[in-house]
Amino acid sequence: MELSKHIGFQVENDISLWETVVRAKAIFTLLVLAGYLFFYHFISIFCSMIHYAFPETSDEIKRIFASSFWNLCIYCLTLNDFQFKVSGDELDPDSAILLSNHLSLADHFVMAYLANYSIKKTNSTNLENRIRLPRINFFSWFTIWRLPTLRIFFNMAKCDENWELDESILEVVFSEVLHSKTPEWLVLFPEVNILTEGNLLLQKQQSERLCLPVLNNLLYPRFSGIFNVVTAINKKNSFKFTKIYDITILYQREGCVENIFRAPTLVETFASSSSPITVHIIVKARFLSRLPSKRAKLERYIEHAWIDKDKQLAQLKEKQTFEIQNSQATKNCNSPLYSAI
Structure with a gap:
């Protein structure tokens, strides 16, 4: 039920004919993307069959088709007035770990956009860009996908939010990523669940009872996935991953005063709208070597990072709200009626 709500299949109020047409267009786009995924899985099976004979070729084919899917998604977003604003530290296309808050299913497209953004400032050729473009690996629900x-x-469906891989199988799960000769991004959403008003209210009640920090714009992070990643890298003594990027995402609906920061559903993401959506992305870069390897210290480190992220989101919301109010006041002052008075 909650997943269908995040996708956008549920409609709470009556909608107009135009909104029905827009939703139909968005659902058609999703069906096209689903068709691409279906086709990709046939390609993946073919590549698995030739992997032992041509390992590099099979990996490259899968890599090209996977990146093409994300590029297609980003192209559809730009057609629907979806805008991205990136600020903070520089993003490198080298292998790294990305930790992000989780507001919408559209967060996955944001990560794909950042991968392309990381090579925009280079003067490389298209072939070099394709080689340098980091492959996105989402680590969630016991698997890398x-x-x-x-x-x-x-x-x-079968696991709870505190899922954790057994240490004995970490090497198997992370083997391909750690041994890859091309850049890899490991993306984690430590909150696991997507932020909703209901989840936030329940969390505040639990935080007060358990004496945990009260977060107003985020869900409290789960530490098991991050600990799995740090343990796997340290166990392998891999020098492939040297940086960790702390990503903060905020969605803003332009021309919309009510629910201005409500994150879009998947259908809304691909729907043409009279109020375009802007994604504010703040990047903080850290060296992975500074992350504690012991679990208790790592949990405190991530908890403090999430407290800072919560304050950062509150400041960003206050800033954007002020700019909108100031812009509206300027428009009112320049209106013919105000001038006549």
């Missing part, structure tokens, strides 16, 4: 599959939804 690059494109959505039914297995993700199956794992999601």
Whole structure:
């Protein structure tokens, strides 16, 4: 039920004919993307068959088709007035770990956009860009995945939010990423669940009872996934991953005063709208070597990072609200009626 709400299949109020047409267009786009995923899985099976004979070729084919899917998604977003504003530290296309808050299913497209953004400032050729473009690996629900599959939804249905991989199988799960010769991004959403008003209210009650920090714009992070990643890298003594990026996402609906910062559903993401959506993305870069390896210290480190992120989101919301109010006041002052008075 909650997943269908995040996708946008549920409609709470009556909608106009135009909104019905827009929703139909968005659902058609989702069906096209689903068709691409279906086609990709046939390509993936073919690549698995030739992997032992041509390992590099099979990996490159899967890489090209996976990045093409995300590029297609980003192209559809730009057609629907979806705008991205990136600020903070520089993003490198080298292998890294990305930790982000989780507001919408559209967060996955934001990560794909950042991968392309990381190579925009280079003067490389198209071929070099394709080689340097980091491959996005989402680590969630017991698995690393690059494109959505039914297995993700199956794992999601049978597991709780505190899932954790056994240390004995970490090397198997992370083997391909750690041994890859090309840049890899490991993306985690430590909150696991998508932020909703209901989840936030329940969290505040639990935080007061358990004496945890009260977060107003985020869900309290789960530490098991991050600990799995840090343990796997340290266990392998891998020098492939040297940086960790703390990503903060905020969605803003332009021309909309009510629910201005409400994150879009998947259908809204691909729907043409009279109020375009702007994604504010703040990047903080840190060296992975500064992350504690012991679990208790790592949990405190992430908790403090999430407290800072919560304050950062509150400041960003206050700033954007002030700018909108100031812009509206300026428009009112320049109106013919105000001038006549």
